[in-house]
Amino acid sequence: MAIANKILTNSTTGLVKLFVLGNVKNFGILKMSGPKIIIANHNSYLDHFVLLQLLKKANSKQPVYFLTKQEAFDGTFSKWWHENLNCVPVDRNGKATTAMLTLKDKLLSEKAIVVIYPEGTRSPTGEMYHGKTGAETLAYLTGVPIIPIGMHGLFDVLPRKTNWPNLKNRVDVAIGNPIYLHKSDKKSLKKINDTNMETLALLANERLDKKRVGEFDVRQEMFSMLVQLNQDALRNYPDSQHSPEQYYKRSLYIGKQLYNANELTNEEQMIILIERARSLGRLAVDKGLRTFQGRINIKKTAKVLKAAYQIDSENAELLYVIGNYYHLTGSQVKFVKLLEKVNSLAPNKIQYMVSLAKAYKETSQFSELFDILKQIKLIVPVNQLEQRRKLEAMVMLMRLNPNIKMEVTDGSEAIY
Secondary structure, three states, rough: OOHHHHHHHHHHHHHHHHHHHEEOOOOHHHHHHEEEEEEEEOOOOHHHHHHHHHHHHOOOOOOOEEEEEEEHHHOOHHHHHHHOOEEEOOOOOOHHHHHHHHHHHHHHHHEEEEOOOOOOOOOOOEEEEEEOOOHHHHHHOOOEEEEEEEOOOOHHHHHOOOOOOOOOEEEEEOOOOOOOOOOOHHHHHHHHHHHHHHHHHHOOOOOOOEEEEOOOOHHHHHHHHHHHHHHHHHOOOOOOOOOHHHHHHHHHHHHHHHHHOOOOOOHHHHHHHHHHHHHHHHHHHHHOOOOOHHHHHHHHHHHHHHHHHHHHHHOOOHHHHHHHHHHHOOOOHHHHHHHHHHHHHOOOOOHHHHHHHHHHHOOOOHHHHHHHHHHOOOOOOOOOHHHHHHHHHHHHHHHOOOOOOOEOOOOOOEEE
């Protein structure tokens, strides 16, 4: 077993170093002597090997053990593989007493390193979620410090249920300071765990959701993030953790997983197809419509939109996306006609009305433009995004008619 462990460790960590690992911050922390409990965010099967590469580089003779789901030991080869990589099985749906006792023994008798992923499973969306208190419990029982390691980008290299890594992306790693627990912390383990997850999220430069693993519907969460990631890409805030391209590709990945793994209602199919078309269309624009990749993506967009149209030709959101497709490809008359139909199907929705206003402006239909802007002026926004869209519309209106006035009351609220 020792020979197999050495061969597997050297081969996997060598490949990770060559093809996957990017920048590493605070590597020196891992060189501290003595046993350690490593906590890390969990996005990919490659997480094991990124951590193993760093830990073996820091302390080549110190054994490393990974807390791993029991199901990974099903099958002859999988069992051999995981046993020879020092994985310790744990039943995620039952009590973890046996696994915890094993890890406790490894820490105290072997002065080993133990790796625990608090989330307990690979993220289905790339987001981080609050996890379980296994690492904190182990640290409390043994006095061994916890070292948090955040990994950024592995979801974009090899997410769950994929077989081949995307080697165009690299993973960046940041290592945090040791965290010590004391006897007085017995009743505060969950609170400490929440703080540790926040630390991990900062190190990983990933968004931490308030939800806790095991306490939400994964399928519903995937549908929610399918839409959210496209919105993140479009807004592209200065503090965004990822590029628009990465957000679009994450949305495409989630949509593919949902489409392949579930029996879907027509409504669910529409959500997936609309968001897929959105991602592909925006990727085409970002790459350039005249580039080779841009042309491929815009053709894929048209194919997806056609499939969605065959399911529901009266879906306002679909027609809105189709209208924008025609806008991108130069069919401005179709763009206007579709946006007019969208607004008849879903009246008084600021997003659709502002888009129609832009369509009228680009086609020099100024009378229609003035009318739609006046209608927007009367609508009360229900959220910050609608406030911004209404403000955009009011700027257009003021340019058409300088006599229109906008009063700002206190910097946070505007009255038109």
